[in-house]
Amino acid sequence: MTDAPRPKTRARSAHDREAARDRLCQVAAGLFAEHGAEGFSMRRLAEAAGCSAMAPYRYFPDKDSLLAAVRAEAFDRFADALEGVKKEGRRRASDIGEAYVRFALDNPQAYKLMFDVSQPDEARFPDLVRASSRAGAGMTGYVRELVDAGVLAGDPDLIGYALWAAIHGVIVLALAGKLPDEPGFEAIRLATVGAVMRGFRPGGGRSMIGPA
Numbered sequence: 001m002t003d004a005p006r007p008k009t010r011a012r013s014a015h016d017r018e019a020a021r022d023r024l025c026q027v028a029a030g031l032f033a034e035h036g037a038e039g040f041s042m043r044r045l046a047e048a049a050g051c052s053a054m055a056p057y058r059y060f061p062d063k064d065s066l067l068a069a070v071r072a073e074a075f076d077r078f079a080d081a082l083e084g085v086k087k088e089g090r091r092r093a094s095d096i097g098e099a100y101v102r103f104a105l106d107n108p109q110a111y112k113l114m115f116d117v118s119q120p121d122e123a124r125f126p127d128l129v130r131a132s133s134r135a136g137a138g139m140t141g142y143v144r145e146l147v148d149a150g151v152l153a154g155d156p157d158l159i160g161y162a163l164w165a166a167i168h169g170v171i172v173l174a175l176a177g178k179l180p181d182e183p184g185f186e187a188i189r190l191a192t193v194g195a196v197m198r199g200f201r202p203g204g205g206r207s208m209i210g211p212a
Contacts, residue, residue: 021059024049029070033109037067037117068125071117074110075131078103082138096142097167097193104171111175115168139164153202166196 027049031040042063046053060066081103085095104111114135122128140160146152152159170189173179179188 017059020055024051024056024059024066025070025073028066029074029109029113032067032070032117033112037063037119040067042066064119065125067117067119068122068128071113071119072125072128072131074107074114075128075135077107077110078114079131079135079138082135093142093146096138100139100167101171101189105174108175111171150202152197152200154200159200162196162200163193166192 024045028040028045031045031048035044040063042056042060043053045056045066049055056066060069081099082096085092085099114132119125119128122132140157140163143152143160143163144156147154147156147159167189170179170185170192174185179185183191
């Protein structure tokens, strides 16, 4: 009597593999945000995701690779939000600022992973480099448009970083619960960004800040 043939194990489709990878990234994002990179481990990820201890290694060779993938995904979603702002219109700069704030407040976990985490040798992760560069272009590209239109005067990169530093600082304080209810987040944000913008208008008061 011959043994009955064993049923074949169905090979996982590309869609299944992608779904599993996305699931691991989603769970890992929460763990990174909760415990930090130092408190994260692949074993902890496996336990939280409900899979075998070796399953994460099928998709990521180590913790750094996984963290880079999670951060790249966050940067891409952030860039999508900024690039979704219409290309034309008088309120373009304001709309981009509002899109920035909306993403940060709606996705604090992703925002912290993008800007609160520093990975050594980020150049080893091309997708992370690509995604962060794309997000950076979305944050500062509109400033060049304002300079070209004569609305602002100065180095577009410097102005972009100044505006980014201003809005990032207000958001970090808000996420940490350090801002008062009055005058409130929005009033503080508008006053901060407005002050920076006025300083870079043609003939503005930049000489009042820093060396003359």
